[in-house]
Amino acid sequence: MRMHNADETCGIAQAAVVVGDWWNVLILREVARGHVRFDELAGELGLSRKVLTERLGRLVARGVLRRSLYQRRPVRYEYLLTDSGLGLLPLLVAMQDWADRWVLGDGTVTATAPDGGAEHARVHALTGTRLPSDLRLPGADGKERDVVDPDAAATVLFTYPATGIPWEDGIGGSGIEGAAGCTLENRLFRDAWPSFHESGVAVHGVSTQLPYEQAAFAQAESVPYPLLSDADLRLAAALRLPTFRGAGQLRLKRLILVIDADRTIRHVRFPVGDIPDAVQQAQHLATA
Known part of the structure; x- marks a missing residue:
C-alpha cells in the first residue's frame, strides 16, 4: 500500500496496512471462529487456494x-x-457492532433484536455448530476457564450486558431497550442452580465486565456458578455475538445457549425478553 509520509506516525494508517484488505479481515474473522486449517478457511471463504496462500503469508509475516x-x-x-x-478482536467486534447498528439496523442503540433481523439470524445459525476447543475466559478469580464445562453433561451459557450499571435501577434509566434485568437473571439462575447441578448441567454467566467487578457481584449475590469475563471479546468474536455500546463499553446482548459436552450448541434463545421464562426454558432444555 502506497502511503503519504505523514502516515508513518498514524496508527490508523499503519493498522490499515495490516487489516485494510477485505480478505485479511475475513480471514481473521474465520480464525477467531475456530476455522484454523487451510481447507476450512478456503471452504468458509470461497477463496482460491492461491489467493488464500498469499493472504495467510502476509498475515504471518x-x-x-x-x-x-x-x-x-x-x-x-x-x-x-x-x-x-x-489484540485485533475488539476491532473486529467493533466493526460488527457498527454494521449491525448503522448498516443492518436503523441506527438505534438497543440491547435486544427484532425477529428476522440480521443479528437474530446470525445467532440462531449457531445451532449445530461447535465452539473452538481453545476458547477460555478469565473467571471472577482471574483464572482462565473453559467456556464449556468438560465434566458436565451440558453447559448453559448465558450472556448479559452488565450488573451495577444505571440500567439496573429497575427503571431503565439508560434508555437502552432490553438492557435492564441482569441482576434478576443472575438471581433466577442462582435459585435454579441446585436443579441444574443435580442434573449434571453446568451454568456459566458471561459479560464484558472485568473479573474483579464480577467477583464483587458474585460475592454480594452468593452466585454459585462461574462468571466469566469477555472483556477482550474473544467469545464475542468466536461466535459473532451481538453487542451494543452502553456506559462507554461494548456490552453483550442477552442470550442463552445450551451446549453439549462435545461443544456443540444444541439450543439458542435470542432475544431474551421474558427473563423468567427464558431461565425456565433453559432448565427444561438442558435437563431433558
Whole structure:
C-alpha cells in the first residue's frame, strides 16, 4: 500500500496496512471462529487456494498469525492468532457492532433484536455448530476457564450486558431497550442452580465486565456458578455475538445457549425478553 509520509506516525494508517484488505479481515474473522486449517478457511471463504496462500503469508509475516504444524506427511499447518492478532478482536467486534447498528439496523442503540433481523439470524445459525476447543475466559478469580464445562453433561451459557450499571435501577434509566434485568437473571439462575447441578448441567454467566467487578457481584449475590469475563471479546468474536455500546463499553446482548459436552450448541434463545421464562426454558432444555 502506497502511503503519504505523514502516515508513518498514524496508527490508523499503519493498522490499515495490516487489516485494510477485505480478505485479511475475513480471514481473521474465520480464525477467531475456530476455522484454523487451510481447507476450512478456503471452504468458509470461497477463496482460491492461491489467493488464500498469499493472504495467510502476509498475515504471518505481519505477526498477526502464526503457523503451527499438526501433520507431517503431508505437511499441514494450523493458522493461529498471535498476541498481536488477539489484540485485533475488539476491532473486529467493533466493526460488527457498527454494521449491525448503522448498516443492518436503523441506527438505534438497543440491547435486544427484532425477529428476522440480521443479528437474530446470525445467532440462531449457531445451532449445530461447535465452539473452538481453545476458547477460555478469565473467571471472577482471574483464572482462565473453559467456556464449556468438560465434566458436565451440558453447559448453559448465558450472556448479559452488565450488573451495577444505571440500567439496573429497575427503571431503565439508560434508555437502552432490553438492557435492564441482569441482576434478576443472575438471581433466577442462582435459585435454579441446585436443579441444574443435580442434573449434571453446568451454568456459566458471561459479560464484558472485568473479573474483579464480577467477583464483587458474585460475592454480594452468593452466585454459585462461574462468571466469566469477555472483556477482550474473544467469545464475542468466536461466535459473532451481538453487542451494543452502553456506559462507554461494548456490552453483550442477552442470550442463552445450551451446549453439549462435545461443544456443540444444541439450543439458542435470542432475544431474551421474558427473563423468567427464558431461565425456565433453559432448565427444561438442558435437563431433558
